[in-house]
Amino acid sequence: MNRKADIIKGINEIAGQYSAYQIFNDWIQLMALSISNSLAIIHDAVWKEREELYANTIKKYSNRDQTKLHDLFGMLIETLDEGVDDVLGDVYMKGEMGSSVIGQFFTPFHISYLTARAGIDIERVKKSEEDIILNEPSCGGGGMILATAKVLQEEGINYQKRLRVIAQDLDWKGVYMSYVQL
Numbered sequence: 001m002n003r004k005a006d007i008i009k010g011i012n013e014i015a016g017q018y019s020a021y022q023i024f025n026d027w028i029q030l031m032a033l034s035i036s037n038s039l040a041i042i043h044d045a046v047w048k049e050r051e052e053l054y055a056n057t058i059k060k061y062s063n064r065d066q067t068k069l070h071d072l073f074g075m076l077i078e079t080l081d082e083g084v085d086d087v088l089g090d091v092y093m094k095g096e097m098g099s100s101v102i103g104q105f106f107t108p109f110h111i112s113y114l115t116a117r118a119g120i121d122i123e124r125v126k127k128s129e130e131d132i133i134l135n136e137p138s139c140g141g142g143g144m145i146l147a148t149a150k151v152l153q154e155e156g157i158n159y160q161k162r163l164r165v166i167a168q169d170l171d172w173k174g175v176y177m178s179y180v181q182l
Contacts, residue, residue: 007075010075011024011095011097026060029057031073031076031176032175032176032179036050080181084147086147087181088181089143104140104171109143113147131162132148132159134163134166135166137168138169141174149163
């Protein structure tokens with residue numbers, strides 16, 4: 001079963017009043033807001049702002065499309081459970097939601113993986129107990145971070161305890177994509 005293709009198909013089924021690009025943007029924003037607010041212990045002003053943003057975004061869609069967006073979130077979770085991969089970057093590019101006008105392209109995961117594999121001195125990391133610091137100045141969907149985590153995992157290194165990431169992006173879409181996938 002190809003969940004990535006199913007996600008792209010689901011986004012395209014919702015498209016009509018809004019473009020697939022806008023639906024993708026809304027979808028990742030809704031997921032990020034849901035995750036963030038579900039983890040918040042204190043319901044402060046920031047929490048309330050996120051709730052309002054969620055409500056204003058989701059109300060653009062019919063009940064059927066809202067259900068579809070939730071189903072797509074479930075598909076994403078299932079896909080991420082299969083292994084470390086830049087699912088959202090792949091969906092974005094294969095779904096042709098990118099734009100050469102804004103210059104937003106996502107590196108294919110196998111290239112990110114190769115770069116991470118070549119860039120990590122595994123023997124040094126295994127001998128040391130120090131944290132591994134990864135600074136990602138243009139995180140996009142988090143592909144390089146995910147590739148680094150995958151390499152560490154394959155080498156028996158607990159990336160959840162050892163990897164410290166500093167990630168930023170100029171576009172909220174990239175921030176949301178990284179947040180959701182990480």
